[in-house]
Amino acid sequence: MIVQRLGSAMRGVTARTVVPREYIGALLLASSAVAFATSASAQSASTADSSATLGEIVVTAQKRVSTVQDTPISITAVSGADIQDRGITDVSTLAAATPGVSLKSNGPGQTEIEMRGMTSSGGNSATVGFYLDDIPMTAPAGAQNGKVVIDPTLYDLNRIEVLRGPQGTLYGSGSMGGTVKLITNQPNLTESQGSVESILSGTDGGGFNHNTNFMVNIPIVNDHLALRIVGSEAYTSGWIDRIVANPFPLPTNGGATRGDVQAAPIESRRTGSNAEHLYGVRATVLWKPTDELTITPSIFYQRVTQEGPSAFDSNPGTEAHYQPFNVAEPYSDKITVYSLTANYKFDSFDITSITAQWNRTSIQSQDGSENFNNPISGVEINAPGTIGFYLPGGTGPVQGTETDPSKQFSQEIRAASTGDGRLTWVGGVFYSHFKSTFNLYTAVQDPSVYVDLGTFGPATTHAIWNLTNPTTLSQYAVFGESTYAITEGLKATVGLRWYSYDYAFYDYFTGWGSPQGGATPSQDSITQSQNGVNPKFSLSYEFNKDLMVYATAAKGFRPGGGNQPLPTGGPLWAPGGVPLSVSPFKYSGGIWPKSYNPDTLWSYELGEKARFFDRRLTANASVYYEKWNNVQLLELPNDYLLTDNGGTAKIYGGEIEIRAALGGGFQLGVSGGYTHASLKAGIHYTIQPYDKLPDVPTHTADINLTYSHALTDKYQFTARVENTYVASRLDLTFPPGFGTGELTSLPSYDLTNIRAGIHSDSGWGAALFANNLFNKQAYLENMTQLTLTNASFNRVITNQPLTIGVDLTYTF
Numbered sequence: 012m013i014v015q016r017l018g019s020a021m022r023g024v025t026a027r028t029v030v031p032r033e034y035i036g037a038l039l040l041a042s043s044a045v046a047f048a049t050s051a052s053a054q055s056a057s058t059a060d061s062s063a064t065l066g067e068i069v070v071t072a073q074k075r076v077s078t079v080q081d082t083p084i085s086i087t088a089v090s091g092a093d094i095q096d097r098g099i100t101d102v103s104t105l106a107a108a109t110p111g112v113s114l115k116s117n118g119p120g121q122t123e124i125e126m127r128g129m130t131s132s133g134g135n136s137a138t139v140g141f142y143l144d145d146i147p148m149t150a151p152a153g154a155q156n157g158k159v160v161i162d163p164t165l166y167d168l169n170r171i172e173v174l175r176g177p178q179g180t181l182y183g184s185g186s187m188g189g190t191v192k193l194i195t196n197q198p199n200l201t202e203s204q205g206s207v208e209s210i211l212s213g214t215d216g217g218g219f220n221h222n223t224n225f226m227v228n229i230p231i232v233n234d235h236l237a238l239r240i241v242g243s244e245a246y247t248s249g250w251i252d253r254i255v256a257n258p259f260p261l262p263t264n265g266g267a268t269r270g271d272v273q274a275a276p277i278e279s280r281r282t283g284s285n286a287e288h289l290y291g292v293r294a295t296v297l298w299k300p301t302d303e304l305t306i307t308p309s310i311f312y313q314r315v316t317q318e319g320p321s322a323f324d325s326n327p328g329t330e331a332h333y334q335p336f337n338v339a340e341p342y343s344d345k346i347t348v349y350s351l352t353a354n355y356k357f358d359s360f361d362i363t364s365i366t367a368q369w370n371r372t373s374i375q376s377q378d379g380s381e382n383f384n385n386p387i388s389g390v391e392i393n394a395p396g397t398i399g400f401y402l403p404g405g406t407g408p409v410q411g412t413e414t415d416p417s418k419q420f421s422q423e424i425r426a427a428s429t430g431d432g433r434l435t436w437v438g439g440v441f442y443s444h445f446k447s448t449f450n451l452y453t454a455v456q457d458p459s460v461y462v463d464l465g466t467f468g469p470a471t472t473h474a475i476w477n478l479t480n481p482t483t484l485s486q487y488a489v490f491g492e493s494t495y496a497i498t499e500g501l502k503a504t505v506g507l508r509w510y511s512y513d514y515a516f517y518d519y520f521t522g523w524g525s526p527q528g529g530a531t532p533s534q535d536s537i538t539q540s541q542n543g544v545n546p547k548f549s550l551s552y553e554f555n556k557d558l559m560v561y562a563t564a565a566k567g568f569r570p571g572g573g574n575q576p577l578p579t580g581g582p583l584w585a586p587g588g589v590p591l592s593v594s595p596f597k598y599s600g601g602i603w604p605k606s607y608n609p610d611t612l613w614s615y616e617l618g619e620k621a622r623f624f625d626r627r628l629t630a631n632a633s634v635y636y637e638k639w640n641n642v643q644l645l646e647l648p649n650d651y652l653l654t655d656n657g658g659t660a661k662i663y664g665g666e667i668e669i670r671a672a673l674g675g676g677f678q679l680g681v682s683g684g685y686t687h688a689s690l691k692a693g694i695h696y697t698i699q700p701y702d703k704l705p706d707v708p709t710h711t712a713d714i715n716l717t718y719s720h721a722l723t724d725k726y727q728f729t730a731r732v733e734n735t736y737v738a739s740r741l742d743l744t745f746p747p748g749f750g751t752g753e754l755t756s757l758p759s760y761d762l763t764n765i766r767a768g769i770h771s772d773s774g775w776g777a778a779l780f781a782n783n784l785f786n787k788q789a790y791l792e793n794m795t796q797l798t799l800t801n802a803s804f805n806r807v808i809t810n811q812p813l814t815i816g817v818d819l820t821y822t823f
Contacts, residue, residue: 064625064626064627064672065626065627065628065629065670065678067079067080068088068089068090068170070082070086070088070170070172071194072084072086072088072172072181072192073181073437074181074425074427074437075427075428075429075437079631080559080620080629080631081559081620083502083504083549083551083559083561083563083618083620084174084175084176084561084563084618085111085174085175085176085616085618085631085633085666086172086174086175087109087110087172087173087668087682088170088172088173089105089170089171090169090170091167091168091169091170091196094165094168094171095820096717096729096731096766097731097733097764097766098210098764098766098778098780098782098818099165100165100222100245101119101162101165102122102162102163102171102191102193103116103162105165105171106122106124106173106191107735107737108682108713108733108735109173109682109713110666110667110668110682110683110684110711110712110713111126111127111175111189111664111666111684111711112124112125112126112173112684112711113125113126113128113686113706113707113708113737113740115706115742115791116791116792116808117159117320117322117792117795118285118287118320118321118342118808119162119287119289119315119317120159120161120162120315120344120373121159121162121344122159122160122162123137123158123159123160124137124139124141124160124191125138125139125188125706125707126138126139126175126176126188126189127175127176127188127189127614127635127637127662127664127686128637128660128662128664128686128688128704128707129187129188129189129612129637129639129662130704130705130706130707131188132644132645132705132706132743133607133642133643133644133645133654133655133657134571134607134610134643134654135158135482135572135654136149136150136151136569136570137186138186138187138188138189138569139186139187139188139190139191140178140182140185140186140189140190140191141160141161141190141191141192142182142184142190142191142192142193143161143163143193143195143311143348144192144193144194144195144309144350144352145183145350145352145363145365145367145423146348146350146367146369146421147182147183147184147367147419147421147443148160148161148348149184149186150417150419150447150484151445151447151482151484151570151572152415152417152447160191161313161344161346161371162315162344163193163291163311163313164224164241164243164245164289164291164313165193166208166224166226166241166243167196167206167224167239167241167293168193168195169194169195169196170194171191171192171193171194172190172191172192172194173189173190173191173192174189174190174191174192175188175189175616175633175635175666176563176565176567176616176635177189177545177547177565177566177567177612177614178190179488179508179510179545179565179568180490180491180492180506180508180545180546180547180565181437181490181492181506182490183365183421183423183425183439183441183488183490184441184486185488185508185510185567185568186567187567187569187610187611187612188567188612195241195293195295196226196239197239197297197307198228198237198238198239198295198296198297199228199230199237199239200230200234200235200236200237200297200299201230201233201234202228202230203228204226204227204228204822204823205225205226205227205228205823206224206226206820206821206822206823207223207224207225207821208222208223208224208818208819208820208821209222209223209818209819210222210223210817210819211817211819212814212815212816212817213815213816214248214250214811214812214813214814215250215786215812215813215814216330216812217249217250217283217812217814218248218249218283219248220246220247220248220814220816222244222245222246223244223245224242225241225242226239226240226241226242227240235298235299235300236296236297236298237297238294238295238296239294239295239297240292240293240295241292241293241294242291242293243290243291244289244290244291245287245288245289246288246289247286247287247288247811248283248286249282249283249284249285249286249287249318249319249321250283250285250321250330250811250812251283251284251285251319251320251330251332251809252280252281252282252283252331253280253281253284253331253332253334253340254272254277254279254281254331254332254333255278255279255280255334255335255336255337256272256275256276256277256278256333256334256335257275257276257277257278257335258275258276259272259275259333259334259335259381260272262385262386262387262803265387266385266386266387266388266802266803267387267802267803268803269326269801269803269804272324272327272333273327273329275333278337279337281318283318284318284340285318285319285320285321285322286317286318287315287316287317287318288315288317289313289314289315290314291311291312291313292311292312293309293310293311293312294309294310295307295308295309296308296309302356303355303356303357304353304354304355304356305353305354306351306352306353307350307351307353307354308349308350308352309349309350309351309352310347310348310349310350311346311347311348312346312347312348313344313345313346314343314344314345314346315342315343315344315345316341316342316343317341317342317343318339318340318341319332319340319342320340320342320377320806320808321808321809321810321811322794322806322808322809323806323809324804324805324806325804325805325806325807326803326804330809330812332378332806334378334380334381335380335381335408336378336380336407336408337408338376338380338408338409339376340375340376340377340378341375342373342375342376343372343373343374343375344371344372344374345371345372345373346369346372347369347371348367348368349367349368349369350365350366351365351366352364352365352366356429359428359429359430360426360427360428360429361426361427361429362424362425363424363426363427364422364424365421365422365423365424366422367419367420367421367422368418368419368420368421369418370417370418371415371416371417371418372414372415372416373413373414373415374412374413374414374415375412375413376411376412376413377410377411377796377797377798378408378409378410378798379410379453379796379798379799380406380409380410381801382409382796382799383406383409383455383799384406384409385799385801385802385803387802388799389462390462390799391406391460391461391462392459392460392462392468392469406455406457406460406461407455407456407457408455408456409453409455409475409798410453410454411451411452411453411475411476411797411798412451412452412453412797413449413451414449414450414452415447415449415450416447416448417445417448418445418446419443419444419445419446420443420444421441421443421444422441422443423439423440423441423442424439424440425437425438425439426438426439433496434494434495434496435493435494436491436492436493436494437491437492437493438490438491438492439489439490439491440487440488440489440490441486441487441488441489441490442485442486442487442488443484443485443486444483444484444485445482445484445485446481446483447480447481447482448479448480448481448482449478449479449480449482450477450478450479451476451477451797452474452476452477453474453475453476453477453522453524453797453798454473454475455470455473455475456473458470458471458472458473458523458529459471461475462523463523463529463530464523464524464525464526464527464528464578465523465527465528465529465530466528466530470523470529471523471529472521472523474521474522474523474529475522475523476520476525477520477521477525478518478520478522478525479519479520480516480517480518480519480575481516481517482514482515482517482573483513483514483515484512484513484514484515484570485512485514486510486512486570487512488508488510488511489508490506490507490508490509491506491507491508492504492505492506492507492547493505493506494549499553500552500553500554501550501551501552501553502552502553503549503550504547504548504549504550504551505547505548505549506546506547506548506549506565507544507546507547508544508545508546509542509543509544510543510545510568511542512540512541512542512570513538513539514537514538514570514571514572514573515536515537515538516536516537516538516572516573516606517534517535517536517537518534518535518536518537518573518575518576519532519533519534520532520534520575520576521533525578526576526577526578527578533576535576535605537572537573537605537606539570539572539573539606541570541609543568545566545567545568546565546566547563547565547566548564548565549561549562549563549564549565550562557621557622557623557626558619558620558622559619559620559621560617560618560619561616561617561619562615562616562617562618563614563616563618564613564614564615564616565613565614566612566614567611567612568609568610568611568612569609569611569643570609571606571607571608571609571643572606572607572654573605573606573607574603574604574605574652574653574654575651575652576603576605577603577648577649577651577653578651579601579602579603596646596648596695596751597694597695598695603653604653604655607643607655608641609641610640610641610642611640611641612637612639612640613637613638614635615635615636615637616633616634616635616636617633617634617635618631618632618633618634619631619632627672627674628669628670628671628672629669629670629671630667630668630669631667631669632665632666632667632668633665633666634663634664634665635662635663635664635665636662636663637662637663638659638660639659639660639661639662640659641656641659642656642657642658642659642660643656643657644657644692644696645743645752646695646696646697646698646751646752647698647745647752648751648752650745650799650800655693655695655696656693657690657692657693657695657696658690658691658692658693658696659690659691660688660689660690660691661688661689661691662687662688662689662704663687664684664685664686664687665684665685666683666684666685667681667682667683667684668680668682669681669682676718676719676720677716677717677718678717678718678719679714679715679716680714680715680716681712681713682712682714683710683712683713684712685709685710686707686709686710687709688703688704688707689702689703689704690702690703690704697751697752698743698751698752698753698754699753700754703741703754704741705740705741705742705743705754706740706741706742706743707740707741708737708738708739708740708759709738709739709740710738711735711736711738712735712736713733713734713736714733714734715731715732715733716731716733717729717730717731718730718731722769725771725772725773726769726770726771726772727770727771727772728767728768728769729767729769729770729778730766730767730768731764731765731766731767732763732764732765732766733763733764733765734761734762734763734764735761735762736759736760736761737759737760737761737789738759739756739757739759740756740757741755741757742754742755742756744793744805745796745799745800755793755805757790757792757793758790760787760789760810761787762782762783762787762789762810763783763784763785764781764782764783764784765781765784766778766779766781766818767779767780768818774821774823775819775820775821775822776818776819776820776821777817777818777819777820778818779815779816779818780815780816780817781813781814782811782813782814782815783810783812783813783814784813785813786812786813787810788809788812789809790807790808790809791807791808791810792807792808793805793806793807793808794807
């Protein structure tokens with residue numbers, strides 16, 4: 012009740028304020044910073060923590076142990092302790108606060124990460140690599156929700172590293188735009204350890220949430236064998252209502268204007284229809300039979316279920332989805348990851364072998380009843396009013412289900428030099444084999460009221476689309492780079508990656524909405540193979556231990572793939588007898604492209620890393636320019652998916668990250684990114700504006716202020732306030748009715764979190780927090796729909812409302 016009243020009050024305040032909502036959090040933080048700085052300066056110079064310097068995070072981004080400040084690449088690293096202190100529980104929250112990173116998300120396990128404007132809306136392969144330890148997790152995807160990554164629990168992580176720019180010369184699995192790497196804590200061979208955490212909270216408009224985590228570390232044979240187990244269970248209450256209205260109001264204006272669903276009688280209401288449940292466990296064994304050899308088998312299992320998407324109808328804009336029929340929209344994502352890592356230390360280099368296998372199955376269902384029952388869709392036999400939409404004898408409910416089972420085996424063997432000689436190097440070989448069997452099935456109860464695309468008479472099968480796409484992708488690579496110290500301060504790096512891939516795609520498409528209608532399956536098979544070389548060049552100069560500059564040029568690459576077949580005839584696809592494939596897409600002979608080619612990128616970067624004031628201030632900045640050739644672009648002709656290579660994109664921008672120890676226990680962090688992306692599309696691209704890439708915010712920013720103070724010798728008080736800002740961006744959506752796709756603008760947003768707690772040296776801690784303090788509703792993404800979209804509204808993925816709770820921890 013307190014949460015609901017506070018949320019209601021805050022909604023009222025933000026609705027009436029004169030100051031734009033996106034600046035409220037920034038103003039609060041700015042005023043807080045001034046007040047805190049004033050308070051700190053007034054304290055005695057003898058305050059014990061006033062001279063505290065900033066800690067540094069150890070990273071292995073270059074396959075050697077270093078720190079962020081000593082690594083001459085654009086990298087953001089967040090330690091496991093910082094993840095815990097900030098209360099971050101998912102990758103998408105961290106990504107939104109990282110400069111140069113953008114994302115699309117349909118919910119848990121459905122996040123697509125992008126960097127520096129490298130949108131991956133087109134094609135099957137992601138532009139950003141994603142690793143769990145040394146296991147590559149990013150694979151091709153046929154699913155309509157994109158090249159999504161798993162959303163593992165972040166409990167008991169050692170750190171997260173975010174590397175910007177092409178990384179193929181350092182990592183087995185190539186990445187064109189950057190790499191995100193989650194590094195877990197490894198078993199401790201000498202100490203028994205354990206920890207538990209319980210997060211209890213309430214969400215405005217939702218209900219009670221709980222999240223329980225534990226870790227136990229057991230040395231089985233001292234100095235030689237240990238086991239570490241991490242487990243998580245979490246429940247997030249939903250805040251979206253799924254409302255069935257009966258009778259459902261008919262659309263007006265030919266289907267372009269939605270009926271007044273708020274005024275319609277409610278037949279049923281499912282509150283909290285986007286509730287989510289997560290179970291996960293990770294077990295790792297560390298065996299060290301000799302001082303030189305370590306063997307680490309590991310298994311990770313996680314299952315996420317959600318009753319429905321975290322999406323509301325933009326019309327009327329309340330946090331609800333209105334339906335003419337009671338159609339549930341469940342989602343599930345299950346993954347199991349097995350790995351075996353072996354490392355042997357020689358006198359001057361290490362050899363590491365990583366063998367991994369993961370199996371993943373994602374299933375989601377969506378409601379399409381209102382969309383197909385809209386007269387603008389033009390798929391019904393009978394004109395509006397003849398039978399009556401939504402009524403008995405009408406078109407009835409429509410539901411689409413997407414099933415995406417996939418698996419990947421990978422093997423990497425690499426060697427890396429050790430020591431501090433003038434020449435350091437890393438090199439290896441990599442192989443992966445990916446396989447999936449994507450299926451999309453959408454059905455209706457009464458097919459006779461719909462048009463069969465093959466006969467243009469009444470449909471005779473319940474299936475609108477029954478689409479099956481078995482896909483395999485085998486990748487091979489030899490990679491490496493070496494760094495030579497020309498002088499004590501000047502270092503040169505040269506890297507090279509040779510790659511080869513074999514791709515096979517088979518398409519089997521039936522249903523009355525398939526290219527040839529319900530009576531004749533559409534079948535096609537596509538194979539593709541290619542190899543090439545991606546180089547990297549870098550120079551860095553260290554003026555002293557606190558100032559370094561660097562310049563890098565690197566090439567990235569992404570495989571091509573195959574398209575589903577599209578219709579060419581009939582009133583929808585050949586209006587006036589002219590095939591849509593010829594006009595406006597300008598494909599000769601009325602033939603849609605069956606496949607698309609790889610795309611490549613050259614990235615150029617200048618950066619600096621600096622420390623000031625006895626390492627109380629760090630300032631890291633970089634600027635970049637990218638030329639992206641043969642860009643894989645997605646179009647949506649008549650709500651079907653089509654990828655083609657669409658010309659050239661030019662992207663430039665920069666990132667900056669500043670951390671400052673203000674004294675008196677205060678630390679300030681400020682970061683931001685700017686991206687300008689322009690597109691010169693080919694003649695086949697029809698989505699306006701023609702010169703813009705989707706899903707690229709022009710700028711992002713994050714500002715945070717932390718405070719730490721020893722209350723006694725035993726108790727430590729900490730507090731944090733953080734605001735994250737994301738500018739407006741264009742989102743690619745299905746067109747209203749039938750068309751070729753459109754870019755719609757999503758408004759900017761900023762979210763503020765606060766947190767304060769006490770930690771004891773006996774191991775326990777307690778923190779109070781309020782996430783989304785001002786209870787803002789962010790438009791994260793227009794939901795990717797498995798069925799037709801609607802002309803009168805979009806379904807918009809949104810964030811969790813104001814959530815207040817307590818985080819209890821105990822370490823032993």
